[in-house]
Amino acid sequence: MNFSKPLIVLSIGLALAGCNSDSNSTTDKTQPAAPFDLTIAHVNDTHSSFDAVKSSFKVAKTTVYNEFGGHPRLLTKANAYKEEAKTNDDSILFLHGGDAWQGSAYFKLNEGKMNADILSQMGLDAMALGNHEFDLDNEKLNSFIGSINFPVLAANIDTSKDADLKDQTNLKPYVVYAFNGNEKELVTDLDNLPEGKQIAAIFGLVLDDMPNIAPNTGDVEFKDMVESAQSTVDMLKTKGINKVIAVTHIGNAVDLDVASKVNGIDLIVGGHSHTLLGDFTNLGLSNNGTYAKMVTNPDGKGLTCVVQAGEYAQAIGKTEVSFDAEGEITRCGGNNTLLTNDEFYDDAARDTGSKFTDQETASVVSFIEGQDNIAVTEEEAKLRAHINTKYKPAVDAAYGNVIATVPNELNHERRPGDGGTDAHGSDVAPIIAAGQYYWAATPEVVAVSGLKADFSLVGAGGVRTNIPAGEYREGNVSLELLPFANFISVLPVKGSVVKQLLEDTITATLPEGAHAGKFPYGGNLRYTFTETVANTSGTLNSVEVNTGTLEAPNWALLEDSTTYNVSMNSYNASGNDGWTALYDAQTSDSGRVDLAFVDGKLTAFPVSHLEKDGNDKTIVKYEGEDLDCKDETKDIVCNTDAQAVIDYIAAEQQTLTPISYETVTLNRIE
Structure with a gap:
């Protein structure tokens, strides 16, 4: 052979x-x-x-x-x-x-x-x-x-x-x-x-x-x-x-x-x-x-x-x-x-x-x-002709309005250092994180949620594409970049829990060939992690929150005992894909608010706590009405995670370039 x-x-x-x-x-x-x-x-x-x-x-x-x-x-x-x-x-x-x-x-x-x-x-x-x-x-x-x-x-x-x-x-x-x-x-x-x-x-x-x-x-x-x-x-x-x-x-x-x-x-x-x-x-x-x-x-x-x-x-x-x-x-x-x-x-x-x-x-x-x-x-x-004839016209029509121009392709690698990236990794995930923070901190959203976001967290696996150069449309975000139709959650959680989350998820992605979907990126937050045992473990050196603006950041250390309002998608907010620290923090009392559009109106769904069913699957227990994205009796739009990024890009990033500061630094042993 x-x-x-x-x-x-x-x-x-x-x-x-x-x-x-x-x-x-x-x-x-x-x-x-x-x-x-x-x-x-x-x-x-x-x-x-x-x-x-x-x-x-x-x-x-x-x-x-x-x-x-x-x-x-x-x-x-x-x-x-x-x-x-x-x-x-x-x-x-x-x-x-x-x-x-x-x-x-x-x-x-x-x-x-x-x-x-x-x-x-x-x-x-x-x-x-x-x-x-x-x-x-x-x-x-x-x-x-x-x-x-x-x-x-x-x-x-x-x-x-x-x-x-x-x-x-x-x-x-x-x-x-x-x-x-x-x-x-x-x-x-x-x-x-x-x-x-x-x-x-x-x-x-x-x-x-x-x-x-x-x-x-x-x-x-x-x-x-x-x-x-x-x-x-x-x-x-x-x-x-x-x-x-x-x-x-x-x-x-x-x-x-x-x-x-x-x-x-x-x-x-x-x-x-x-x-x-x-x-x-x-x-x-x-x-x-x-x-x-x-x-x-x-x-x-x-x-x-x-x-x-x-x-x-x-x-x-x-x-x-x-x-x-x-x-x-x-x-x-x-x-x-x-x-x-x-x-x-x-x-x-x-x-x-x-x-x-x-x-x-x-x-x-x-x-x-x-x-x-x-x-x-x-x-x-x-096969190419079959795709072009039967499926492509509907896809092309679904992309909607242009929200930005992208001068140069923005690369998404889940784990810093992969795919030729440096210690800071993805250029795309920090944009998503910035958008989800920005949206959850706007007065209009805060008026509904009652919680002003301090920063956001994004799991790298939820980010599905690079951002190509050229015109960028709404559908590029909602259909490709963030296709899972998750809603935004705003979760009050102590700084010590955030640090535990970062340590757990980063450590889990250090081994060669590890599934890096759980790797965390921040918006209005930055951290440095240094590997001390190759492919095994390391130290979370610092975690800082921006108390200024996205354009003029002012960094302050994350305090263990301080409660922060963290915006993220509902999948990660429930502790899925190894974000277990967030599940553990919500088993008795959550304080979290989930956000979706109901009949065209942004609506808050307060969460009581999280629990597991007989198959070890996480169940979100709401204080009042459940947020059911499959309820056909109402016009429910759940993909507020994508809408947040669309709104942010359209308002703040019409020329779409990387965030001006690095949110992640992962120092690996060479």
Whole structure:
């Protein structure tokens, strides 16, 4: 086989004691005692990015503005991998690591229906169940799963008590395929495996704390990831299946942890942390860690290969795995490839005058052809035309008024230091935080809430896009940047709780490959955190509140015993995604006010306290009427988080540039 990166080759002695050497396993005599090579194409966290994402990379010292990915481009590359496999009579799978939903205007307008349509044209063999697949309700999720032509996998859930999902047959713990070269068939009877064919199983894993991360999990029960993974592998082994793949949506750091605690998984194809594994410094981008990293299992002998392919349909991964005659993994290698168009500019605005000449374009293309982690890729024409004709006109019409001009693209990286950023990280999250503070502190809003905001906090995972150069419209905020339709909460909380929140959430994002969605940014607030033990822990050096104005800040230390009014979206205000300190502060008495428009009027909903239900899901208990965003008897508009930012940009940032001061400083050990 032709491996594009050096393969990890195990010694003969180690291979014979490899990751399928569980003493409880049973060898199925119907499987051929012959080596087996398997190619895995994979994507994850595509988040309804059906169009390409505006981006950039570097050729030497020249910044090249381009577009990466989009589903038509992914389809072209996946089809190329499949065609190559067919020509060589190789076995191949195409897997999705979850979170196909949410993230673009397409999803806001079409919900799961467009995702089912487009994904069913991608030729996928299986997909992990992601947390954002629970963003609507289980009735819509059930409809999505029932209408796609590939299975959704999750081995550590129980849907038997959920009214919508209990009878869904396309939501499975695992699937099994039998291969004869390029031919493959789905195996449904594990007690009668096809003779003379290579057998491989794929099982799914989802986050076991899903009720605290996803808003609408219904009555689905989530079970321990490690225990479920081991029991699934053990069951498959007793059936004589000695090649086991996990497709997961738990994050790269958790994938590595699971691999170190479970015997017998050969390959983990991951998602959730949006980790574009591999070294992309040749493109002026980041080194994001080892692609196809090998992890030793708890038995000290077995090994698991771990991969993940970034975010927003910008890249596709290709992993090539070899097994010996006993089903032991002997090598695993490959890489992620960013998929670019061939129209390049020297300015983020991408106006006609900044377009590369034919000669300059040829030079960039020549450079790309010499790299193995980027490829010029044409969009698959039929899928592109389908999107443009059926879906794009409605999306284009939904963007509304221009609220700002953006001179230069503003980059959002969740964690400072990632994606080539400095210690201050995202330029986008501080703008959102400033907007949500500004809005909650205006006299009109204070008159309704009764609480004047002192500062705001934003979780990086709620920020979904960069801000591209050019005209910026209302819909860019409400449909793309902040698509979750959360309402603004204003929460009185002591400074000591804020410090605990910052320490907890920053520390949780320090490990390599950690899910950084919980990473905090501030508005009218700034802090410095210094890592003291690499990838493990550090110290919160200072936290300061601006007592002046956004234009002329005057910084004062945050006091532990002082109560501050903090504006943020309702998701984080309820302690979700690891913001547990805020949940703990509201279990007996909250004082919080949630804000939404009811019949066109901004309305306050005072919160009594927070509590947990039987599935460990947070429940907001209101003092009076509940804020129910799904109440069809009223005209309720809940996305005040996005409206706050729209109002702020339109009033204060009509030329949209980064906030004039840094709100975050994260000093990492180099």
